[in-house]
Amino acid sequence: MAAVSQVLKRSFSSSSPMAGAIKNVTVIGGGLMGSGIAQIAAAAGQKVVLVETNEKLLQGANSRINESLKRVAKKQFKENPSAGESFVQETMGRISGTTNPSEGAASADLIVEAIVENMGIKQKLFATLDEAAPKHTIFASNTSSLSITEIASQCQRKDKFGGLHFFNPVPVMKLLEVVRTNDTSDETYKKMMEWGQEVGKTCITCKDTPGFVVNRLLVPQLAEAIRMLERGDASPRDIDTAMKLGAGHPMGPFELADYVGHDTTKFIIDGWHEKMPENPLFKPSELLNKMVKEGKLGVKSGEGFYSYKKK
Numbered sequence: 001m002a003a004v005s006q007v008l009k010r011s012f013s014s015s016s017p018m019a020g021a022i023k024n025v026t027v028i029g030g031g032l033m034g035s036g037i038a039q040i041a042a043a044a045g046q047k048v049v050l051v052e053t054n055e056k057l058l059q060g061a062n063s064r065i066n067e068s069l070k071r072v073a074k075k076q077f078k079e080n081p082s083a084g085e086s087f088v089q090e091t092m093g094r095i096s097g098t099t100n101p102s103e104g105a106a107s108a109d110l111i112v113e114a115i116v117e118n119m120g121i122k123q124k125l126f127a128t129l130d131e132a133a134p135k136h137t138i139f140a141s142n143t144s145s146l147s148i149t150e151i152a153s154q155c156q157r158k159d160k161f162g163g164l165h166f167f168n169p170v171p172v173m174k175l176l177e178v179v180r181t182n183d184t185s186d187e188t189y190k191k192m193m194e195w196g197q198e199v200g201k202t203c204i205t206c207k208d209t210p211g212f213v214v215n216r217l218l219v220p221q222l223a224e225a226i227r228m229l230e231r232g233d234a235s236p237r238d239i240d241t242a243m244k245l246g247a248g249h250p251m252g253p254f255e256l257a258d259y260v261g262h263d264t265t266k267f268i269i270d271g272w273h274e275k276m277p278e279n280p281l282f283k284p285s286e287l288l289n290k291m292v293k294e295g296k297l298g299v300k301s302g303e304g305f306y307s308y309k310k311k
C-alpha cells in the first residue's frame with residue numbers, strides 16, 4: 001500500500017468548486033465493507049485513501065482487497081493472465097493507507113464511512129472530518145440501519161451529506177442505495193448517483209427511512225424465519241432450501257444471517273425495536289440474543305445456525 005504522503009502530494013485546493021467528477025475517494029474503515037468499497041473505487045480508476053485504526057488492520061484490508069482483485073482478474077482476464085496481473089497491481093497502486101482520519105480526509109472529493117454500526121462513534125468521526133476535509137467534499141455513510149440525518153447532525157455541511165449503502169460482498173453485489181436526507185442538495189445527490197454508476201453499480205434512490213429499501217424488507221423476513229424456527233415449524237436447512245428453490249434467493253435466510261453476522265442483525269433489530277416498540281416485525285428474538293451471548297455470530301466466529309469450523 002503506497003504511503004498516504006504520496007497521495008497528499010497531489011495539488012488540491014481546500015476551496016475547490018463543486019464542479020468536476022469525483023476522483024479522490026477516502027474510505028474510513030477497512031473491514032468487510034470498507035475494503036470492498038475501496039477496491040471497486042480503485043478498480044474504476046479513482047485514487048483511494050483507506051483509513052483504519054492501526055497498521056495491522058490496514059494490512060488486513062490490503063490483503064483482502066488483493067485476494068478479491070485476483071478473483072475478479074481471474075474472471076475478467078481469463079484469456080490474458082498477464083493483463084490480469086497488471087490490473088491487480090495497477091488497482092492496488094491507486095490505494096494508499098493511513099491511520100489518521102484528518103490526513104485521510106485532506107484531499108478527498110468524497111468520503112465514504114464504513115466503520116462500526118454505532119451512532120455516537122459515527123457522529124464523532126464525522127465532526128472531526130468536517131473540520132479536516134475541503135469544503136467541497138461530499139460525506140456519505142454506508143450504515144445498514146441508522147438514520148443518515150442523525151449521523152450528519154454534528155456537521156456543518158448537511159447539504160453535502162447522504163447515504164451510500166452497499167451490499168456484501170461489495171465487488172459482486174450490483175446494487176447501491178443512494179440515500180437523500182431532507183438536507184441533501186440536488187447537486188450532492190446527483191454526484192452520488194454518478195459516482196455509484198462510475199464504480200459499476202445500479203443505483204436506486206432512497207429516503208432516509210429505517211433500513212432504506214433492502215434491509216427494511218430483508219430484516220423482517222429474517223426475523224420471521226427465526227420465529228418459524230422458534231415455533232418449530234421447520235428446520236433452518238429446510239427453510240433455506242425452501243427460499244432458494246421456491247423463491248429463487250441465492251442464500252436462504254439462515255445462511256444469509258450467518259454470512260452477515262448475528263451481532264449486526266441483533267443490533268439492527270434491537271435499534272428498530274427501541275424506535276418502533278409497537279411494531280411486531282422488530283420484536284427481539286430470544287434465540288438470536290442467546291446465540292450472540294454465546295458468541296455464535298455466524299461465519300466469522302465459526303458457528304451460527306450452521307457450523308463453519310474446519311474439520
Ligand SMILES: CCCCCCCC(=O)CC(=O)SCCNC(=O)CCNC(=O)[C@H](O)C(C)(C)COP(=O)(O)OP(=O)(O)OC[C@H]1O[C@@H](n2cnc3c(N)ncnc32)[C@H](O)[C@@H]1OP(=O)(O)O
Pocket residue numbers: 068069071072075143144166167168169170171172173215218219222250251256257260264265268
Ligand atoms: C440478513 C438480514 C440482515 C441484514 C444486515 C445488514 C446487511 C446490509 O446492510 C446489506 C447487505 O449486504 S444484505 C446481504 C446482501 N448479500 C446477499 O444477499 C448475498 C447473497 N449471496 C450471494 O449472492 C452469493 O451466495 C455469493 C455472491 C455471496 C456467493 O456466491 P456463490 O455461492 O456462487 O459462491 P462463489 O462461487 O464463491 O462466488 C460467486 C462469484 O462471485 C465471485 N466472488 C464472490 N465473492 C467475491 C469477492 N469477495 N470478491 C470478488 N469476487 C467474489 C466469485 O469469484 C464467483 O465468480 P464466478 O466464478 O464468476 O461465478
Ligand SMILES: NC(=O)C1=CN([C@@H]2O[C@H](COP(=O)(O)OP(=O)(O)OC[C@H]3O[C@@H](n4cnc5c(N)ncnc54)[C@H](O)[C@@H]3O)[C@@H](O)[C@H]2O)C=CC1
Pocket residue numbers: 028029030031032033034051052053057101113114115116117118125142143144145165166167168260264
Ligand atoms: N456486514 C454487512 O453485511 C454490511 C454492513 N454495512 C455497514 O457497514 C459498516 C461497516 O460494517 P462492516 O464492514 O461489516 O464492519 P467491520 O467490523 O468488518 O469493519 C469495520 C472496520 O472499521 C474500523 N473502524 C472502527 N472505527 C474506526 C474509526 N474511527 N476510524 C477508522 N476505522 C474504524 C474497524 O477497525 C473495522 O476494521 C456498518 O455501518 C454496517 O452496518 C452495510 C452493508 C452490509
